[in-house]
Amino acid sequence: MTSQQLPPGLIGARTRRKEDPRLLTGRAQFVDDVVLPGMLEAAVLRSPHPHARISSIDISAALTVPGVFAVLTGHEVRDACATPQPVVWRMIPDQRMTDQYALAVDKVRYVGQPVAVVAATDRYVAEDALGHIEVEYEVLDPVVTLDDALAADAPLLYEDWPDNVSCRQTIPKGxxxxxxxxxxxxxxxxLTYGRQMGAPLETRGAVMSWDPFTDHLECWMSTQSPNLTRDLLGEVLGLPVDHIRVRTPHVGGGFGNKFDFYAEEVLAALLSKRTGRPVKIIEDRLESFVANAHSREQRIEVSVAAKADGTITGMRGTVWAVLGGQLATVGIGPCWLSMALMAGPYDIPNVEATVVGVVTNRSPYGSYRGWGQPKANFAHERIIEKLAHELGLPANDVRRRNLIPADKFPYPSQVFYYDSGNYADCLDMAENAVAERGWRKRCDAASNEGRALGVGYSFHIEISALGPSKIMNQAGLQHSSFDEEVVRIDSAGGVTVRTGLSAMGQGIETALAQVAAHTLGVPLDSVTVLHGDTQTNPFTGYGTGASRGAALGGGALLRASTRLRDKVLRIAGHVLEASPDDLEIADGVISVKGAPGGPSITMRDIGDAAYRRLDGKLPDGEDPTLEERDVLDPDNVAFSYGTTAVLVEVDRETGRVDVLDYLLVHDCGTVINPMIVDGQLHGGATQGIGGALYEEIVYSPEGQPLTTTFMDYLIPTATEIPRFETLHMTTTADHIPGGFKGMGEAGTIGAASAITAAIEDALPDLTLHLARLPVSPPRLLDAIDVATASKENS
Amino acid sequence: MKPAPLDHVRATGLDHAIETLVAAGEDAKILAGGQSLVPLLAMRLAQPTTLVDLGGLRELDYIRDDGDTLEIGAMTRSRTVETSPVVAGAVPLLPAALRYVGHVTIRNRGTIGGSAAHADPAAEVPSVLRALDAELIASGPRGPRTIAARDFFDSFLLTTLEPDEILTAIRIPRQPSGSVVAVEEFARRHGDFALVAVLGAAHIDSSGRIAEVRISIAGAAPTPVRADAAERLLVGRTPTPELVRAAAAAASDATDPGSDIHAPADYRRTLATVLTRRCLTRLVADTERTEAA
Structure with missing residues (x-):
């Protein structure tokens, strides 16, 4: 486990983030900051009905509104597109696809589905014009819930399907x-996991400029996956990709939502083509609750078979995916992953898990940080807790008995090979840390005052560093997942890294700069990281998601930088008349090892030797310039993991839960920047707390979304989250240069499991078995009442 | 989220504001801080033809101590009221409740009159006005008139103000010296509207008897609820846990909550009971602590 250990240096340093001065002082540029001459602004008319046939659309009045340049409807969009909206994850070969276009054609299947789009001088006029579009609907019975969709006489969303089931797959092991x-x-x-979504501070948006003479499309987009976007725009619009340039300014939060490919970017492109002007489309907050990918909602049936000592011998599970009215870009992907990872970190020899994708009249189900993993985790951790309760054992004893032992890696799960880990050590470390911090004593002291505090644990794994492209293709991915990075030293010794990854607040500029600076031996400040332009930057497969940026981008850059360093040393050796093997680089100065004060040469001199005054400095046979590129298409994904421990207080009279303390023990292999990793874990955990206690997208029985503002969709704020503490272990990924594993999604995965366990621990006199998220105060009070009544009756 | 076209009129004086309001008819809205109205405009849930902006009316921005009553101009910002020593001395329940209104940035913009006239039953200001038997002063083309708080709040987001009237001031009787106040609010997150809030003020005399008590409940009916029956149970009695529980039950009986996605009606009734009990318990404990000190 040590082949990828790196010497101490900038990799592993808790350096401040290079991007923060820009971001914190409001000087970063986002897509809405892009203003082009003659630019129009677009607004989308969205369906007010969950399920209806479009009888007619009359746009004539809207076209007469002063300032309106164009109005598009579904038939025009279908005619203008080469393909329907793409689905890139096709894990289940016989899945029924929904093949929808950017605007509804003939039928709407969720409230908020785009029906028409207007381009006008500004957004105010565009919204005024929406009020002048007359749409006649024939309203159909809505299919609002999973049970509605599965009912024998359910209305069909797709009339050429026999039912509302898009796909079903069982993967057995043993x-x-x-x-x-x-x-x-x-x-x-x-278990019932509530419908939730990522809610980036910057909503989605695009500026599209279609050159009517050359058919070149210039795009500015807030996207996590610029190269994938370019390819998909090419497919949908029937354009060669060399005609498409996607520029990505700073992304104001992505959370997976902005991995997906949406209708609005296609509509803005078509409106630009129609009007001959650049068109901006910005999703507003109100729209975001129906237009942004929904996520998380599943019903999960899970069972385990065990021996009396707690050894789990078998697991069965079914993931009922509550998909929306059409498939989003990632199709069944997240829900399939819930199924594929249901056994989690446990060594269970016999597993049989099924996923069923069911369409409903809700917004489409797409990506959100964690993908299927928070649900898989909720399934295996809830069932561990229940098994422990059944057997009268401490839950962590049951965990410890079943965690995959360190000597069993690489471990074949149902689907994946887990690469490495020391799971039991991680759980021990968390238990010891909790003991040192005296949480149990705090519970006891509170109990004496009549208060209810409890401690809960969960263990999570996280698939990261996605991944080996050919294997992903075999799994159904219609795209690659390697990463390409380019590093260049300029004529004055400055370093420029070019990446295809998007900067979305996660600190990728700093992380990549640390890898390059560490490897090249230069100061961090001398490294510039350029991102956000498909025309000038390398190709990253997949996108900036799946916890892959630091691991694959970092790994590719490490290899490229290592080769560049070798060239620097060859030039330096020539100038210093020393063997490159005897040289070292520190702080941008190359000198002979162990000879302080001896001859040396700076990186600036090396730049000069490679670009300007070559004679006498650049060795014969060495090409001028200093640039290397590398592509990392790893042999396997990498599995990070961690233990979450939380201390909560429950108000038994109101059902209110306060998270008092929160500890994560985490292993993501080699850490590039512990401060960034901690921040990622804290941010993810905050979203996990939201999913456990606060956030839920609610629909009325008629199919109307009821949570369309932040007054109703409750994201935890600074006052609702505890102080987080993180402790790190390092088990390197030995198939990734540098040994990096990803961790961007980790915090979201184990939060709900630990919090529900802690709530139950706070009420030891009751048998609760919390099975529905989020645990809102009324729900918890109901559960307390039911458990109290059942105790009194027994 | 862009408002529909409208005329924005920045009033130069109260008379100008009333004239504009009369001229615009029923399609006018008054802008008095905008913390509720502006989102409604942006979502086009409100589409007034004219917006009468009171933002420039310094004459409605004041706090005046008249001895027996405190008068606050309708355009006084919530944060100004919250931090005023004059208000804290005369009606301590008001700043105690204002601390639960949104966040500081919201209280910096929102006005006391705007909150009263918006008449959200889950908001704190209407409940304070009900608890303390405040009077609201309105002006219109027919001149000023005074409306008792119990007559002002008509229903959900509705008051007895006429469409051509503007709320200009609120007048609150000074609380007796030695009063204690307590606000028990249950909101999903800090700064959210209350699911239920119980606002209490009491004066417990040196013999330990409750000389005066006022309880109002927000978020548990279409208007703020004054828990009269609970108050009657308590006045003249020495508080005991049993008495407090009985009063809490009586307070809850006075509520008529609705259900929404955040809480069913039954849950709000339970909250009314629990929070009233906690509020009264705090009032008693604070009195004891004050006397001990």
Missing amino acids: DAATAFAEADVVVTET
């Missing part, structure tokens, strides 16, 4: 039937 037949104990649970 022999679950025998395991369950021979088990000492079987426990079963049905």
